[in-house]
Amino acid sequence: MPPPSAGDADGDGGESGGGESDLSAAATHDDGSSSLEANKRGGAGSALLVIIVLLNAFLGNVLVSLLAPFLPEQLAKMNISQIYSGILFTIFPVAVVISAPLMTSVSNRIGRPTLAAIGIATQGLASVLFGYSVAITASSTQALVVMILSRFTCGVGAGAANLAVFSAAADTFEHSLASVMAAVEVLIGVGFAAGPVVGQMLYLAGGFSLPFLVLGLITAVAAPAAAWLPSQQQNTEQTHRQDEQENGSSAPKRSALTTPLVLSGGVLLLGTAIFGFVEPILALHLTEDDGVSQKHVAYYFLAINIPYLLAAPLVGHVADRVGHARVLFFGSAACGATLIMMGPIGMRAFFVSSPSAKARADAILLSVMGLWQALSLIPALPAMKSGAAASGSEAVVALFNGFQQTGLALGPIAGSLMTHMFGGYRSAVELLGIVVVGYTVICLVISTLCLQRSEEMKLGDEESTTTPLLTRDDDYDVDDGNVVGRGLSEPIEAPTTTTPISATAASPSSFAATRVGSFRGAASPLTSGALVSRLYSNNNNTDERN
Helix, strand or coil: CCCCCHHHHHCCCCCCCHHHHHHHHHHHHHHHHHHHHHHHHHHHHHHHHHHHHHHHHHHHHHHHHCCCCCHHHHHHHCCCCCHHHHHHHHHHHHHHHHHHHHHHHHHHHHCHHHHHHHHHHHHHHHHHHHHCCCCCCCCHHHHHHHHHHHHHHHHHHHHHHHHHHHHHHHHHCCCCHHHHHHHHHHHHHHHHHHHHHHHHHHHHHHCCHHHHHHHHHHHHHCHHHHHHCCCHHHHHHHHHHHHHHHHCCCCCCCCCCCHHHHHHHHHHHHHHHHHHHHHHHHHHHHHHCCCCCHHHHHHHHHHHHHHHHHHHHHHHHHHHHHCHHHHHHHHHHHHHHHHHHHCHHHHHHCCCCCHHHHHHHHHHHHHHHHHHHHHHHCCHHHHHHHCCCCCCHHHHHHHHHHHHHHHHHHHHHHHHHHHHHCCCHHHHHHHHHHHHHHHHHHHHHHHHHHHHHHHHHHHHHHHHHHCCCCCCHHHEEEECCEEEECCCCCCECCCCCCCEHHHHCCCHHHHHHHHHHHHHCCCCCCEHHHHHHHHHHHHHHHHHHC
C-alpha cells in the first residue's frame, strides 16, 4: 500500500496552523491532486505501454531468428562461405550496441514516441530489403553487401525502438519493472521460437523473399502504436519527484556497475551467446551430420524454445522465493553440463553412434538445455538489479541490454569460428559448455569471497556503532570549570589546550583522552584541550537539539 500523500497528512491541520501553514497545506494538497490525476492518466496508458513493450520484443526477435533455418542453404546456393552466416547474425546486435549512444541523443531531441515509431518502421522496411537482396542485385557479392547493410540498418532500428520503449517502461513501472521484464523475456522466447518456424514455412511456400516481405510489413505497420508511449518530460518529472521524496533532492547517485551485477551480467551474456552460438550452425549440422530433412529442422528449434517458454513462469516464481542469483548460477552450470553432453564426450558416454540416434539425442538434449536456459536468463534482470546497490532501474536496464546484446553479437561469430577451428559442431558446443561451467565456478568462488567480506564489514560496522568513540555526555558533570567523571573519587581538572594526550595519559586529568586512546589502541593526535572543547561543543549541540 502506498504511503499517504503529504496533502492527506496535512489537510486537516491547515486551519489551526496560521496563514503560512494554510498556504503550505494548500500547495501540498494541490501537488497531491495533480499527482493523483497524473497517476490516473498513467494507469490508463499502462496497459497500452505493456502492449507496446511486448509487441516490440516479439516482432524484434522474430526478425532476429527468422532466417536461422534457411540462411545456410541460401548462402550455399549463392556460393558464399558459411562464415557469413555468423556475420549476418552478429551484425544485428552489434548495430544495437553501437547505435545506443547516438539514439540516446536523438531521443532527447525528438522524444521517445517518435524515436520508437521510426525504429520499429526501420526494422520492418530493412527486413523487406534484406529479403529482396538477391532479386535486386546482379551478383552474389552485391547481394551479400545489401544483406549486411540492411541487417545492420535493422539492428539500428531495433536499438532505437528498444531504447525508447524500455526507458519508458523503466520510468513508468519503477516498482514492478521485474514483472514487466519477465513478461518481455517470455515474449523474446516466443519470438525466437516463432521466427524459425514461420520463416521456414514461408520460405518453403514462396522462396527467400516471402518471409521478410510478410513479417517486415507487419512490423512496419505496427510502428504507429508507438504514439501511445509516455513522453520524456512526464517520466522525468515523475522520477525526480519520487527521488526527492525517497532520497532527498541532493542524494548522490551511485554507480550501478558492482561485482554482483557484473557476475550476473556475465551469466546473461553467456546465456544469450548460447542461443546465438547454436542457431546459425545447428541447421547445417542436423542436415549434414544427423541426416535430418530440411522440413524437420524447424522442430529442433522448437525443442529449445518450448521448454523455455513453459518453464518461464515457474522459474520466475521459484527465483523470487529462493533467490535470483542462486537460480541464475544453477541454471548456468546445468546449461554448460548439457552442452558438454552434446559433444563427442557425451555421445561416447551414452554409446550413441548412428546418425538417427544422434538426432534423437540432440532433440532430447536441446529440450533439456531450453529448460536450463530459462533458469539462466529469466532471473538475470532481478539478480542484476538487486546487485546494483541503490542505482536506478534505468541504469540497470541499460546494462542488462548491453550484456544481452553483446552475447547475441559474440555467439554467432564464436559458433562459426569454433566449428571451423575444432572440427565440427559437436566439438564446438562441448568447448562452449566447458567455458560456461568454468565461468559459473568462478562466479561462485567470487560470490563466496564477497559474501565473507561483506559479513566482516558488517561485523565491523556493528562494533563501531556499539562501542562509542567518546563516552556518553552523561558520564561527565561540569563543576566550576572542572570535568567530574561520575563514579570517580576526585574531580578531573580541565587540561590545557597545549598539553598533548600522550603527556597526560597517566594522570587523572586525561580521563576522557584515555578513554579515546584505549579505544583506538594508541594515543589520539588530538590535544586534550581540543578534546574537552569538542566535549563541550557536543554538550551544547545536544542541549540545542533537545
